[in-house]
Amino acid sequence: MHEPQDVLNSALTELGQFPRVLDALLAGLDEAAWRARPVPAEWAPVEIVCHLRDEEVEDFGARFRVAVEGGTSFVAIDPERWATERRYAEDDGPRALTAFRERRAASLRFVDAFAHSRQAFAPLQLLRPVEHARLGSLSGLDILAAWVEHDRLHLAQLAATLARGWATRWAPLHTEYAGPIPYAG
16 A cells, blocks of 8 residues: 555646646647647647646536535536536637636645644554545545646547647658557548
8 A cells, every 4th residue: 555645745736847747748839739629539729728727626526526525425426427517618718727726736735734744643544545436436545646637638638639649740741650540530
């Protein structure tokens, strides 16, 4: 088993770095690039950022709170449906990124306050299981580890989306020389 404080500290560091990585990756995108899907079934950068924005509060932030504050169940969510219902494709990319940054900052304040609480039982709160309908029991440590993994998975998705956009923009130049291009066109 991992030391709860080690997982907590590592997650705080990783979660804190992610907004800067997004800022660097998305800097300078024009309106067309924000909305470009690599292939019809995949999300455009604006949709990915909107997903991250909403998951920050309604998934990971909320579920971490449930785990460490003694909750007994998680609220059901449907992120795939949100993309359509909330019209992610029509949202404003820079505004969604700003909202994500604000929500992440609030999440970090909460997690940091928890990490620095002087309560003797704080590590035990991280281990307390909460039942998840699909996955079984999840602890606060599980949520923290998954939160960082979620960031990284969407970072990979976003990087692949931007790579395909770059290759498409400069066709017929032979960008495939760089290696396999994600989302074959």
